[in-house]
Structure formats: structure tokens, C-alpha cells
Amino acid sequence: MRRKILISVSCALVIVIVIIILCAPHEKLQRCSLEMPYDMLNWPECKNLCTSEVELTLIDVDFEQDSGHGHQVLLLARQNPLLRDIKDKVNIHTIEPETQDAEGLAKAIKTAADTCGGVLCISLGTYTDNEELRSAVEYASEKGCLILAAAGNDAAEFPIFPAAYESCIAVTSVDNEKHGMLLNNRGDWIDVSIPGENLEIVNGQKTEMLTGTSASTVLMACITAALKSMETGLTDRELRLLLQDSCIDLGEKGKDPVYGYGLLDCSKLIEICADSV
Amino acid sequence: MEEHTNAFRREAKMKKIFAVLLCVILCLSAGRHEVKADTDEKLYIEGLIEEGLNEEEARQLYHVDLIINQLEEDHLTVELQNGIYAIFDSEGKDVTEECVIGKRDREFLFEVLERSSKVTHEMMMEDLERQMAEYSDRSVFRIEYENGSWVQVTRHIKRNDEILTDELIPCFSNMTYPNEKEIKHENCFGDGIYSYDYEMAEWYGIAYAKNLVAMQTQISNSNHHVRVIGYYGGQSSSGASITISNAYAACTTSDVDYYAVPTMWCEVYNQVVYSASSSLGFNVGPFSFSVPNGNCWTQYAILRSSLNIFHAYAAYYV
Numbered sequence: 001m002r003r004k005i006l007i008s009v010s011c012a013l014v015i016v017i018v019i020i021i022l023c024a025p026h027e028k029l030q031r032c033s034l035e036m037p038y039d040m041l042n043w044p045e046c047k048n049l050c051t052s053e054v055e056l057t058l059i060d061v062d063f064e065q066d067s068g069h070g071h072q073v074l075l076l077a078r079q080n081p082l083l084r085d086i087k088d089k090v091n092i093h094t095i096e097p098e099t100q101d102a103e104g105l106a107k108a109i110k111t112a113a114d115t116c117g118g119v120l121c122i123s124l125g126t127y128t129d130n131e132e133l134r135s136a137v138e139y140a141s142e143k144g145c146l147i148l149a150a151a152g153n154d155a156a157e158f159p160i161f162p163a164a165y166e167s168c169i170a171v172t173s174v175d176n177e178k179h180g181m182l183l184n185n186r187g188d189w190i191d192v193s194i195p196g197e198n199l200e201i202v203n204g205q206k207t208e209m210l211t212g213t214s215a216s217t218v219l220m221a222c223i224t225a226a227l228k229s230m231e232t233g234l235t236d237r238e239l240r241l242l243l244q245d246s247c248i249d250l251g252e253k254g255k256d257p258v259y260g261y262g263l264l265d266c267s268k269l270i271e272i273c274a275d276s277v
Numbered sequence: 278m279e280e281h282t283n284a285f286r287r288e289a290k291m292k293k294i295f296a297v298l299l300c301v302i303l304c305l306s307a308g309r310h311e312v313k314a315d316t317d318e319k320l321y322i323e324g325l326i327e328e329g330l331n332e333e334e335a336r337q338l339y340h341v342d343l344i345i346n347q348l349e350e351d352h353l354t355v356e357l358q359n360g361i362y363a364i365f366d367s368e369g370k371d372v373t374e375e376c377v378i379g380k381r382d383r384e385f386l387f388e389v390l391e392r393s394s395k396v397t398h399e400m401m402m403e404d405l406e407r408q409m410a411e412y413s414d415r416s417v418f419r420i421e422y423e424n425g426s427w428v429q430v431t432r433h434i435k436r437n438d439e440i441l442t443d444e445l446i447p448c449f450s451n452m453t454y455p456n457e458k459e460i461k462h463e464n465c466f467g468d469g470i471y472s473y474d475y476e477m478a479e480w481y482g483i484a485y486a487k488n489l490v491a492m493q494t495q496i497s498n499s500n501h502h503v504r505v506i507g508y509y510g511g512q513s514s515s516g517a518s519i520t521i522s523n524a525y526a527a528c529t530t531s532d533v534d535y536y537a538v539p540t541m542w543c544e545v546y547n548q549v550v551y552s553a554s555s556s557l558g559f560n561v562g563p564f565s566f567s568v569p570n571g572n573c574w575t576q577y578a579i580l581r582s583s584l585n586i587f588h589a590y591a592a593y594y595v
Contacts, residue, residue: 182415
């Protein structure tokens with residue numbers, strides 16, 4: 001009888017211990033407490049996982065002008081809280097296309113792939129499907145670059161390039177209520193939704209709020225840079241597959257033209273990557 | 278004697294067969310009515326669910342409808358007197374106890390009316406206006422109230438024509454400075470054809486209504502022009518508590534030069550005139566404060582567009 005009781009108590013203890021272990025928060029991945037809209041991303045503490053230096057190249061226009069699009073993109077990349085703890089690991093570069101057309105952008109992408117590599121953040125687009133631009137993106141991808149491109153804000157339902165190319169991750173934005181924004185472009189080429197409403201930057205003496213898919217792409221580029229820094233050896237195809245498992249589905253069930261796979265859940269994404277390190 | 282007995286037996290047997298047959302026929306026909314009623318209810322509820330209500334709301338509306346229809350047929354009116362709901366006939370006599378509406382149905386109707394009157398149509402419109410002004414970038418708005426009423430608005434914009442230019446387009450939609458009115462629209466509305474739609478659905482607990490409007494514009498930045506090239510309106514309502522008396526879509530301003538007259542926007546609207554049921558007294562239900570029984574109110578769904586941005590909103594007039 002006493003033996004039976006002992007066995008039951010032991011079993012109960014084992015079950016309790018297993019439950020406690022399963023329910024205990026992952027030591028490596030505590031959730032960061034960030035202000036809105038960053039809070040929606042579920043960004044985890046991952047400083048210890050980011051071990052190697054990584055290159056992040058912003059391809060844009062008007063980096064030198066105070067109110068230029070490129071200047072604001074650069075400030076957002078530098079000031080957003082996602083990279084706060086791993087600033088020393090991420091080297092940010094800027095490249096401006098020589099001409100403001102698809103061919104100019106193609107050259108800029110090739111230059112970025114040859115000189116910097118790493119993560120390419122393209123907050124620009126053209127509605128022309130240009131052969132040179134397509135092959136520049138493929139070239140950069142083959143060289144191991146991860147290419148993120150903005151989906152655009154023209155309320156259009158036709159593709160913008162390079163975002164719509166297969167080797168690019170097309171980033172769209174959601175507002176602070178996780179709704180797609182009115183002027184977002186839409187299409188089955190959209191991959192992932194990232195917060196993109198009123199992202200604050202300090203530009204000289206002014207505080208500015210950035211809204212749109214350019215802003216979302218910068219955040220996605222920062223997240224991708226952190227992943228790269230974990231030395232996961234992730235290719236763009238693998239990242240795309242990971243996105244499917246790491247997004248909170250929004251809108252129509254499954255991948256849809258407004259939200260792609262949905263809103264990225266960084267804690268899920270980084271947890272999967274951390275396991276593969 | 279034996280002949281008589283046999284005849285009596287035969288007659289009794291026939292009666293039995295006839296009775297059984299009668300029972301079977303009655304059962305079958307009763308069953309048929311029940312099946313038909315079930316089918317009607319099922320179809321009605323499925324239709325409402327397709328419109329946007331959930332099953333509980335659809336069932337509630339079905340039940341309310343049956344009662345309101347009966348009240349209208351018998352020329353009866355529900356009134357609130359000294360805080361108590363009662364049913365009156367056309368001569369103003371309290372017929373709550375003796376009217377055809379059973380006790381359980383009465384209690385159900387009074388409870389639904391009490392609950393639904395906590396949020397008036399007026400309150401819904403004010404809350405919606407406030408929220409739409411606060412979150413101008415959002416495409417879906419839904420306000421749900423504690424009493425179960427809700428209002429939902431969806432608005433979309435879509436570019437229809439292809440952009441053929443090879444220029445690089447930066448992808449910020451706007452940049453604002455906090456606490457300043459200034460909004461820079463970097464690349465909103467390039468030259469092209471855009472379509473807009475706006476739909477408002479309201480659930481009052483005793484009725485459901487929908488109003489929508491859509492338009493298409495051609496935008497030409499070079500001559501600061503916005504031109505309406507097409508529009509349409511649509512509406513629906515469910516529930517005997519309200520009916521649509523009149524509806525039409527119209528375009529008030531079809532052609533504007535934004536920089537010549539910046540305050541003038543292209544505008545189209547869908548106008549729907551709703552009537553409240555004559556069986557709902559002036560002080561019961563969600564329309565009570567602004568719409569007396571049997572009277573009408575006009576609901577508008579409006580779309581406006583300028584070169585920089587578009588607005589979609591609701592308005593109503595008693």
C-alpha cells in the first residue's frame with residue numbers, strides 16, 4: 001500500500017515538474033517591452049544571440065537633404081529601438097542610385113551586393129518590370145544578400161518592382177490597430193506586414209512621424225539584420241519559409257494580397273532561428 | 278342478430294382505420310408546416326448571417342420581427358409609461374394582457390427594446406465620426422457597445438490604371454510633425470484612375486441597416502484636376518422595425534481644379550430614407566430620441582476626393 005502511495009506521489013511530482021518546465025519562460029528569449037508601434041512585433045531580448053557583425057545597406061534617394069526620403073529612412077534605421085542593444089553589431093551603409101529609374105536602381109543593388117552584402121533595404125520602387133533590375137536582384141540574392149523592398153503606397157493592385165520579384169521580401173505596413181492602410185499597394189506578391197504608422201524619428205530639432213511601407217521595410221531590415229547577426233546562414237528562400245510560420249495571420253485566412261502571411265511575430269521567428277544556431 | 282353484430286364490428290373497424298388515417302394525415306400535414314416554418318426561419322437567419330450578423334443576433338432579429346409584424350397587423354403600439362413597457366391599441370387602451378402577443382414574447386420584446394434603447398442611432402453616429410476623424414488612415418472601423426449594438430465602417434481606395442513611368446517612387450505615404458497641422462503627402466495620388474468605396478453597417482438590436490457608396494475618379498496632377506467618372510450606391514435593411522422609404526445615389530461635384538478652389542472636392546453620396554415602425558412608440562428603441570414612431574430619418578454615405586486625399590463619412594438628418 002505504502003509503495004503504491006509512493007509511486008503515485010512520485011508520478012504526480014514528475015508531472016508537476018514537467019508542467020513547470022514547459023510553462024517557464026524561455027530563458028534566452030524574454031520579451032522586450034517596447035513602446036507602440038514596436039510593441040506589436042513581440043521583439044525578444046536577443047542581444048546574446050547576435051554574435052557577428054552584419055552589414056545593412058539602405059538604397060534610397062536624398063540621403064543628404066534634411067527632409068529627404070533617404071535621410072528619414074536612415075534616421076529610422078539608426079533610431080528605432082529594435083537595434084538598440086546590438087548597434088555595435090550592425091554597420092549601416094547608404095547607396096543612392098545614380099539615375100532615378102529602374103536601371104539606376106539595378107546598378108545601386110549590384111554595387112551594394114559587391115561592396116557591402118548583408119541585408120539590402122530598398123524603400124523605393126518602380127512599376128516597370130525591368131530586365132536589368134530583375135537580374136540585379138537575382139545577382140544580389142545569389143551573393144547571399146537578403147533583399148527587403150517596400151510594397152508602395154499608391155493604392156495599386158499591380159506589382160511594384162523590385163518588391164514583386166521572387167528574390168525580394170515584399171513588405172507592407174499595418175496601422176497601430178493591425179489594419180492594412182488605405183494607400184498600401186496590394187497583390188499576391190506581398191509577403192509580410194510590419195507596423196508602419198507614425199514611427200517617430202528625431203530629425204535635427206524636429207520630431208517627425210513616418211508612415212508607410214518605406215518605414216515598415218526599414219523595421220523589417222533591422223529584424224533581418226539581427227537574424228543575420230545570429231549566424232543562421234539564412235537565405236532569402238529560407239527566410240520566406242520561416243515567415244510563413246512566424247506571422248500572425250491577418251485578413252483573409254492564409255496568405256492574402258493585403259497582409260501577405262500576416263503580421264510578423266518576431267519572438268516566434270527568432271526562437272526558430274535561435275534553435276538552428 | 279349475428280349479421281347486425283358483424284355489421285357493427287365492420288363499422289367499428291372502419292371507424293378505427295379512418296381515425297388512424299386521419300391521425301396520420303394530420304401528423305404529416307402538421308409536420309409539413311413545422312418543416313416549412315423551420316425552413317423559413319433557417320433561410321431568414323442564413324440571409325442575415327451572410328449580411329454580417331452573427332447567429333445570436335440573427336435569431337434575435339427573427340424573433341423581434343415576428344412580434345413587430347404581429348403588432349403592426351393588429352394596429353398595436355409599444356409605449357414606455359412611467360418606466361414600464363406596455364402595449365396599446367389604436368384608441369390608446371392598454372391591451373398588454375389581452376393582446377395576441379404571449380407573455381414570454383412580450384417579456385422578450387420589452388427586454389430587447391430596453392437594452393437596445395441604451396445606444397441610440399445618434400450616439401452611434403457621433404462615436405463613429407469621432408473615431409474616423411482620429412484614425413484617418415484606417416480602412417476598418419468597428420464600435421461595439423455593451424448592450425450588443427455595433428456599427429462598422431469599411432472604406433477602400435484602389436488604383437485602377439497601370440503606372441507606366443519608369444521613375445523611382447519613394448514609399449512613405451505621409452510625414453507629419455507631431456502637434457502641427459502640417460502633413461506632407463509625398464506621393465499620394467499620382468496621375469491615374471482611382472476607385473473608392475465606403476460601406477456602413479449598423480446593428481441596433483432590433484434592426485440592421487447597411488448603406489454603401491462607391492466612386493471612380495481620374496486624377497491629373499499636371500492640371501490640378503480631379504474628375505468623377507463613375508459612381509453608384511446601395512442599401513439594405515432587415516427587421517420590421519425599420520423600412521427603406523426611398524434611396525438614391527447622386528454626384529454633387531463631378532469636376533474640380535484643386536488649386537483654383539482648394540475647398541471644393543469631388544463628392545458623391547448615397548441617400549437612404551428609413552422609416553421607423555409605427556408599432557414602436559416615440560420613447561422606445563434606439564431611434565426614440567430623434568425619430569418619432571412612423572417618422573423618417575435620412576442616412577447618407579458620402580465620399581469626397583481631392584488631389585491629396587479622400588474622405589469617406591456618414592451623415593444623417595431627421
